Amino acid sequence: MDKPLNILVVDDTEPNLALISAFISKLGHTAILARNGQEAVDLFRETAPDMVLMDVMMPVMDGYQATTEIKKLAGNKWVPVIFLSAAAQDSDQVRGLQAGGDDYLTKPINLTILHAKIKAMQRITEMQRVIVENAEQLLRDHEESEREQNLAKHLLEKIIHSNSELDEQLVERLTFPATRFSGDVVITEFTPSNTLHVILADSTGHGLSAALNVLPVVEVFYGMTKKGYGIPTIARELNSKIKHLMPTERFVAAILAEIDFSARTIELWNGGMPTGYFVTHEGEVTREWQATHPPLGIINDDEFVSKTEIYHWTNAGSLILYSDGLIEAENGVGEQFGKDRLLQTLSEKCDEGQFWYLIAAANKFMGLDNAADDISLASIHCPMNFSSLDNAPPIFAPSSQVVEPSESKLMVKLSPTELKSFDILPWLINWLEQLNHSKKHCQEMFLILSELYNNALDHGVLALDSRLKFQEDGFGRYLDLREERLNSLQHGSIEVDLERITENHVPYLKLTIRDSGKGFAFDSILNVDITSSAKPAGRGIALVKSLCTEVAYQGCGNQVMALYQLQ
Amino acid sequence: MMKIALEKKEHSVTLILNGRFDFSSHREFRHASDEALQTPGVKEIGVDFKSVDYLDSSALGMLLLLRERSHNANIQVTLLNCTGIVRQVLDVANFQRLFTIN
The missing domain is CATH 3.40.50.2300 (Response regulator)
Structure with a gap:
């Protein structure tokens, strides 16, 4: 009918x-x-x-x-x-x-x-x-999706928040999304010891689903960097998290780097991203990092390799990172921008810096707004002179927090297995944070701890001679030797004591680090002038001295005690 | 649009890809994978890239899916004739750690 x-x-x-x-x-x-x-x-x-x-x-x-x-x-x-x-x-x-x-x-x-x-x-x-009904439904769906996308965009922008002023001076970045959302993300954050962490991540596909993939990356990166974890540990955690959260066919290619401006080193992990470059201001590529790992989220935890590559720069320049959208972008006649054109552009000396020169070249080549894939680019300035004391507002911000009197002690002993693989510092700093110290105190204590711990490991347990760094190309060899000795380490230990004490009603943190090394003639090292930035060694201990009430080497030089005032 | 031909031999099936391997090939590749995986007695699946001009990250994702499904069925996956841009993309993603590449 x-x-x-x-x-x-x-x-x-x-x-x-x-x-x-x-x-x-x-x-x-x-x-x-x-x-x-x-x-x-x-x-x-x-x-x-x-x-x-x-x-x-x-x-x-x-x-x-x-x-x-x-x-x-x-x-x-x-x-x-x-x-x-x-x-x-x-x-x-x-x-x-x-x-x-x-x-x-x-x-x-x-x-x-x-x-x-x-x-x-x-x-x-x-x-x-x-x-007519379908058309109306389509229109309603479209409007609904529009509203949802706007909300998602707003949220994503808030989560991938902007950075500090200091960061603005050091990092230049640009992202061109192929759709409203970018599956590429470039974020940076300072560690408690005032090195800079940067991640450039490119997730499978583009649009909202790709942007959603990068959310866990952002969260883990910020959280672990602020807690003081190193790049290898963060890379491992990111891999595990993405593998766990995302379906098999989804993954995130990423470059993670730690830039230590006072030691002038870059530690980098490249998983499935195009080659990153260090380019001097003269336009010479002095180091490249090819992808040595698969992207994040593919490999099982037990097969994951967190090995990084370290570079020490001896000429001021920039670390240039970019996503494959840049080299694969096509111009009107189907030609790709390509790696050769990229290298050619980087090799030209340019007063405004290679970053903007590269943007201009890419834009001229294909019009960046019309890109078919997300394109992102970042450049981190790596100068020869960088005084962390002058440029570090996050660490030396004033604090008015009152420290409650308390006496407690933590003692840790690490043997070769832990020395090789365990990221002890975030763990120790976490203990200090639990004792309700202010952010400023925690950051300064982190700095002291990491300087003294690394000295104990490098010069004590691994018996590396810091004079090696003075030689030409010495830093690179120093780093190689460090890795070699650490990998083959059989004997040795480091003991760390952290103690809260009170003297004359003033609270202190007493830190003692003892290593199994032979010690050294410590008289000279304590008198290094912190302002002499030309010297590649000894600045760390000078920095520690400037933060502490007292620093003393004991025994044969294999034990150091630092007294840090908590008020 | 990518075309896929299936070559079946005793114990092995080869997916011969032709064209641009990207997200638009999703359905095509899925069907071909299903057929290859369901072939009785299959021990090895080959993916032949000889006539592939380009592949993107969603293509890599599809390969990972194939790898996972094959792994669960105890089937070996081999990538064949990877040259030029295909080889470059696979190298950057370090897929040699995940697949046998010939």
Whole structure:
């Protein structure tokens, strides 16, 4: 049974009206009767029928004009008009169709054909209705998705928050999303020991789903960097987290780097990203880091390799990182920007810095706004002179927090297995944080701890001679030797004592680090002038001295004690 | 649009890819993988890149899916004829650690 329709029947002869309306009623539909064109238009407005059967020759207003008016009234809704007329000329039919009619039936009316035409029109009407409904649904969905995307965009921008002023001076970055969302992200954060961590991550695909993939990356990166974890530990955690959270076919290519501006070193882990470069201001590429690992989120925890590569810069320059969107971007004739063009651009000396020069070159080549993939680029300035004391507002911010009197002690002993793999410092600093010290104190204590611990490891347990660093290319060899000795370490230990004490009502942290090494002639090292930045060694201990009430080497030089005031 | 032909031998099925391997090939690749995995007695699945002009990260994702599904069914996956840009993309992603690449 067809859906019953309201059919407007227009004719100026009563017998015709009677016949057609009786037939329509018999079919189960309702007839609305009009006796001329004007009446038809008025009734159409009042009753909004589903279909119109229209006579042509009528008084007051003829069928053509009435049809034109009715089509106007119907607007977007499709209401079929079938002409019923004795005029059987082709030209009459054409005129009827031009006026907006949808079909034509000649008089005398053949009721079987009328029935068939009503059914055909009903089918078309139903199709039209579905189309209009779908279009409306699509529009509603589109608006809904628009609102959701705007909210998501807002949230993502808040989560990937902007950085400090210091960061602005050191890091230049740009991201060109292929859609509203970028699956690329460049973020930076300072560690408690005032080195800079940077990550440039490119997640599979682009758009909202890619942007969602980078969220856990952002969260882990910020959290672990602030706690003082190193790049290898962060890379391992990121891999594990993405592997756990994301479906198999989703992963995140990333470069993670730690830049130590006072030691002038870059420690870098590259998983599936294009080669990163260190370029001097003269335009010479002095180091490159190829992808030595698969992207994050593919490898199982037990197979993951967190090995980083370290570089010591001896000429001021920039660390240049970018996503594959840059080298794979095509210009109008399908040519890619390519690695060669990138290297060529970097090799040209440029006063404003290679970063903007590179942006300009890429933009000229293909118009960055039209990119098919997300493109991101970052440049980190690596100067020769960088005084952490002058430039470190986050660490030396004033604190008014009162330290509650308390006495507690933590003693840790590490043997070769832990020395090789365990990131002890965040763990120790976490203990200090639990004792409710201010952020400033925690950061300074972290600095002291990490300087003295690393000295104990490098010069004590591993017996590395810091004079090696003075030689040409010595730093690189120093780092190689350090890695070699650490990997093959069989014997040795470091003991760390952290103690909260009170002397004359003043609270202190007493830190003692004892290593299994042979010790050294410590008289000279304590007198190094911190401002002599030309020397690659000894600055750390000078920095520690400037922060502590007392620093003393004991025993044969294999034990150091530092007293740090907590008020 | 990528086309995939299947070459079946005793114990092995090779997916011969042709064209640009990216997200638009998702359905195609999925069907071909299903067929290869469901072939009775299959021990090895090869993916032939000889006629692939380009592949992107979603293609890498699809390979990872194939690897996972094959691994669960004890089937070895080998990537064949990887040269030029294909080889470069696979190298950057260090896929030699995950697949046998010939």
